[in-house]
Amino acid sequence: MHIPDGYLDWWIGILMYVISGAIIAYSIKKVKGIDTTKIPLIGVVAAGIFAAQMLNWPIPGGTSAHFVGGALAGILLGPYAGMLAMTSVITLQCLVFGDGGISALGANIFNMAIVAVFAGYAVYSLLRKYDIRIASFLAGWVGIWLAAIACGFEIGFSSIFAYKIGITVPVMAVWHGLLGIVEGIITMAVVAYVTSYHTKVEPKEVPA
Secondary structure, eight states, X not given: OOOOTTSSOHHXXXXXXXXXXXXXXXXXXXXXXXXXXXXXXXXXXXHHHHHHHTOEEEETTXXXXXXXXXXXXXXXXXXXXXXXHHHHHHHHHHHHHOOSOSTTHHHHHIIIIIIHHHHHHHHHHHHTTTOHHHHHHHHHHHHHHHHHHHHHHHHHHOSSSSSOHHHHHHHHHHHHHHHHHHHHHHHHHHHHHHHHHHHHHSOOOOOO
């Protein structure tokens, strides 16, 4: 999912930087009043997702896939803080580990930190009143699937890339639709654990 340098036309790279930058600026504004007790949680979630993203498994076509964690970040931290946590993870991976190109960083942030987070959070918010486990599974699945489709459009529209959207979008959609099952299961398991733990440690009300 991390697009390397040399895959996007210059105008696509700049456009995605502008779009992602605007959403980052808005998210920073939205989280300025965040409860300071939640700041350590942001770091813990970001670190956990960073570690999980380093695990890759191969898929046909000479590429690989990995856990993204966008929906999970949105569910645990809220969409704006979750988006900023994911942005820090993707930026660090790019600048320190060379995972994704600098010219494509705006696009990678858009796909994994914006689309995956906000789409996943939206699905979870709509469905959690029915069943938290199903809601979190579908949030993880939809988040990575839509992020992959966005990636397919970006590289497919680029004149540099060998294949166009008629190939890139279906390939990304099909394979990440299948791999999204793993993303959904992991998201569901973590959310279920956190919810269960929170319920156990939450203090009981003292009878009047």
